[in-house]
Amino acid sequence: MTQPFRLALIAHDQKKDDMVAFARAYEQLLAPCTIIATGTTGGLVQDACPSLTITRVKSGPLGGDQQIGALIAEGKIDGLIFFVDPLSPMPHDVDVKALMRLGSVYDIPMALNRATAEVLVQKRGLLRDDATTDTLITPHASEA
Numbered sequence: 001m002t003q004p005f006r007l008a009l010i011a012h013d014q015k016k017d018d019m020v021a022f023a024r025a026y027e028q029l030l031a032p033c034t035i036i037a038t039g040t041t042g043g044l045v046q047d048a049c050p051s052l053t054i055t056r057v058k059s060g061p062l063g064g065d066q067q068i069g070a071l072i073a074e075g076k077i078d079g080l081i082f083f084v085d086p087l088s089p090m091p092h093d094v095d096v097k098a099l100m101r102l103g104s105v106y107d108i109p110m111a112l113n114r115a116t117a118e119v120l121v122q123k124r125g126l127l128r129d130d131a132t133t134d135t136l137i138t139p140h141a142s143e144a
Helices: 013-025 039-048 064-073 093-105 114-123
Strands: 006-011 034-037 054-056 079-083
Touching: 006 013, 006 039, 006 064, 013 039, 013 079, 013 114, 034 039, 039 054, 064 093, 079 093, 079 114
Parallel strands: 006 034, 006 079, 034 054
Antiparallel strands: none
16 A cells, blocks of 8 residues: 655745645645644645645644654655745744754755745646655665
């Protein structure tokens, strides 16, 4: 049995509406994915997209970013869409940077804005309606 693509969704406060709009636009493609989201973002997306099943962790500033980072380190996240607001100061900026560092260290697809998320969805086919971790182009596949 193949495993669904495990996707983390996070959005800073000023980007939450963008995340909801993105999820609505790609709801059909996101539906077969296992989605993990920070608390507030996950709640807003769930309300807007009832067909999605979302596991919510704590709000980002309360440790949710770190919880998702731990899931990345444990190999339990296959991709990250994190709509970052670069113009607002973040009291938990260190956590945000650590999360982005983990995404890079563990070489997972990571989109930090809607334009990049759309490229991942549309052009790379990472989130097709039949996408599983077995059907994705995985990093270092040529090394196997």
